[in-house]
Amino acid sequence: MHELSICLSLLREVERAARGRSVTEITLAVGPLSGVEPQQLKRAFAVARAGTIAKDAELICRMRPVCFACSACGQEVEAPLDALSCPSCGDWQVRLRSGDKLLLESVTLADGVEKANL
């Protein structure tokens, strides 16, 4: 269910970026720790986009890795979700660098946008 709320927020940001012109493609960067599941997001998007400038748009979700830096030895690593501890020294006191965000990265406008908008 929260995927639908997220899609409605997403569409507001897309409308802001596209300033009312119609959109063919929307690219997101999805961190595994953002709590959002791309398949469910896409399903919700297929419903939420109806009647908006993104009604024909494709939603592309690019998964981003979880990256952290070890506080003990300083190593920077990409990690699986459930093992956020340092592979070099084993310390779990690591600082997350990325992987918890849900970002709108780009919006592609339809060809002949001006015409399409008239």
Next chain:
Amino acid sequence: MCEQCGCSLTHERMQLSDDKGIVSSTPADPHAIAVITNILRENDELAAHNRSHLGAHGVLAINLMSSPGSGKTSLIESTIDAIGGRLRIAVIEGDIETENDAARVRAKGVPAVQITTGQTCHLDAHMVHQALHRLDLHAVDLLFIENVGNLVCPASFDLGQHANVTLLSVTEGDDKPVKYPAMFRISDLVLLAKCDLLPVLDDFDPDKARAHVRALANPAPILEVSARRPESLLRWIAWLEERRASLGELSSRNPHAMPPG
């Protein structure tokens, strides 16, 4: 100005939008616009507004999350009893359908606002903002926000709380943190709830639950509590009082940031 409370909502909103709005357009493809925007920007801005509103009134806000039935309302009830008059408490109750939880809290003589979310499985900053306007924040030191019972959706929505507290009851699996990493990673405190039942349960190991939270690189304290044993609530209440006392520093801090070091 916020039309309901006269606080400086639009001002903050503009400042935040400057930071996080549209970054640039890509000259290579005239049809592509590069945007780096947090999709939940509107929610997060309103949450920041709630947080500064609460902080300005000296109210510590706690976002209580768990699966349904893990004991959130019971914990609030017994915490009200255990705190006595030392902190003035108010409660915002999130529930899909009923008013029951707010009624339970009101029976303790504490103001409670019920938000029935209908189809929505989480609270968001907008719902909490509206609920805040139904409370007299001048008469509150500690606000519990009982989120909808669900370990997935609430993790994505900042409400304006100062701390996330997640309950894991011992009748659930001790591996819940592995299954719901987003939720357990953002928890500032994890409470192992219903610990009075530990002697009769052989499949919940508090040390395993701790290890699973640490595997998410979360240094949050993990306390064992029981709503049925007031003496088990002492460290939880000490934690609340400490957070309330350091509210000044807290209100400027991003609740989702990992503590340094």
